[in-house]
Amino acid sequence: MLRTIDLRGSRPSESELLALVPRAATDVAAALEPARALIDDVRARGEAALLEQAERFDRANPGAVRVPASELAEARDALRPDVRRAIESTIARVRAASAAQVPAPERTVLADGAVVEQRWQPVGRVGLYVPGGKAVYPSSVVMNVVPAQVAGVRSIALASPPQEAYGGRIHPTIAGVAALLGIDEVYAMGGAGAIGAFAYGVPDIGLAPVQRVTGPGNVFVAAAKRLVQGVTGIDAEAGPTDILVIADEAADADFVASDLVSQAEHDELAAAVLVTDSLDLAERVLERVTIRSTETRHSARVRAALEGPQSAIVLVDDLDVAVDFANAFGAEHLEIQVRDPDAVLARIENAGAIFIGPYSPVSLGDYAAGSNHVLPTGGMARHAAGLSAATFLRPQQVVRYDEAALHAVAPVIATLSAEEDLPAHGEAVIARFGD
Known part of the structure; x- marks a missing residue:
């Protein structure tokens, strides 16, 4: 023991x-090359590659990768009443806690006419991954989707592996919870191929690339996330x-x-x-x-x-x-x-x-x-945070200076630009005043 x-x-x-x-x-590193091959195959062959990977790894054939809206609605309506009540309660709690994670805009006045504004801008499109494997995770649908919605993400796609036990469909509870949350772009795809599909897009099924991929998964999902960083953002290598x-x-x-x-x-x-x-x-x-x-x-x-x-x-x-x-x-x-x-x-x-x-x-x-249950694993909490509304937000600074405020700091800019041997930086300020 x-x-x-x-x-x-x-x-x-x-x-x-x-x-x-x-x-x-x-060892995520050991899974990098197999994951790269799966991603490259999806980039080259699109839906055909995803369907072959479903047969190979999930022993399931979804027929088509995009889940029909009718199937989502059917799954939502078939949720057992007690399961639906439990999910709705969880949604309400996670939505309330996630709302507290959205920073308020701030306006800092540094001098007359010198203002720096802080705003938090959501990414436009995200891909959310809900694993299959040894258990079914409808709660992970809630934990991924709700913070993205609270953050203001406009376009949300969700992927989950097709299930042999359900004739190639994704798990009906996952489909039902997605529909309950208003998510209508759902894909029956899993593993590294799904992460690659999110990152690069799959034109033949209308899947556009996303700006961030989140959600837990196995070592190949973690490896795929590492590989697509730089093309898209990720939450963590779970x-x-x-x-x-x-x-x-x-x-x-x-x-x-x-x-x-x-x-x-x-x-x-x-x-x-x-x-x-x-x-x-x-x-x-x-x-x-x-x-x-x-x-x-x-x-x-x-x-x-x-x-x-x-x-x-x-x-x-x-x-x-x-x-x-x-x-x-x-x-x-x-x-x-x-x-x-x-x-x-x-x-x-x-x-x-x-x-x-x-x-x-x-x-x-x-x-x-x-609270959110999508959290950093394997010691990554030493440098990373769990999934939250902030995961889907980017801090941006908006600078507003008027003529007098810029004139007041012009000597500072000129001195520092000269020290860094970047004189054109100072000249760009001086040009506005002629002195």
Whole structure:
């Protein structure tokens, strides 16, 4: 089951911690060339390449890549009432929380007639990817679409792999939620080919290139995102999910165990890590994890994740070291289950999303918290943020100076342009005044 990393009696440096943190054995670089070949094939042959890739990787033939509007409407109307209510509740919560992420325009007056305005301009068109694989993710439709809509994106396309079980259609719940959100441009395509189709467009099915691609996926999706950067923007190279729990002796061992198991359920490469200063809690959590991992439906998958090198119980002397470890790990999901959570939170720097207290499990964030569950994985929270309305916005500065205001700073411009040996810069200002 979970291995133990014992750091008691030591205070590792940041570089030492970075070498110690457990990681899944995934290599995006190794997938680059296969992903490039799939993207190049889509660029060369369009829909025919996408259909062949569907047969090859998804064992499904959608017939046509573009999902008909009638199929979307049919899927929306067929949503079970309880599922529809749950989705509508999630949409409302995510929409409210996403609205708070849109900065207000600002106007800075630097002097009379000298104004710099800050505005946040949405990209015009985005491609949103919703994976298939081991589970169905209608919640990811909400998490991708709603922030884009809140940001003001005008054109939204969505892709999800065709499903063998549904005769080559995308999963009907995904189709239904897309229609519920008003998305009518949906494509049955998956993997690296879908990312390439978004980035470069597919003229023979009317798919225009997008300005940003978002959404999680497997290692080939991550590799494809890396390859198309520069052609289009991306959110992040998402990998296997991870959870890190900081807990002390006050934590409920079964709560901690259930949360570790919940993330291990996603994938055999999912990382589940507990960092604690309590040996007693560690032993109780291990006992509960062992029991829960054998009783849950996806037991084999959970146990593979928990027994992998990416998962561990980390023993530390105190919560200061626990925080240092968490900052080095850069968790996608960070739970803080300690007696004084705010004291720990004050020192946390790197995390995708943070869940405070025993009644804020990661599962809450996956569905109904209002926060977004598309988050940086594999330590990328050390330098990247989760999906939000800001993902689809670009800050732009609008400069408004009148004649007197420009004249006042002309000497500054002339001096700096001369120092940089770019005299024409200063001359462009001087030309306006003749002096």
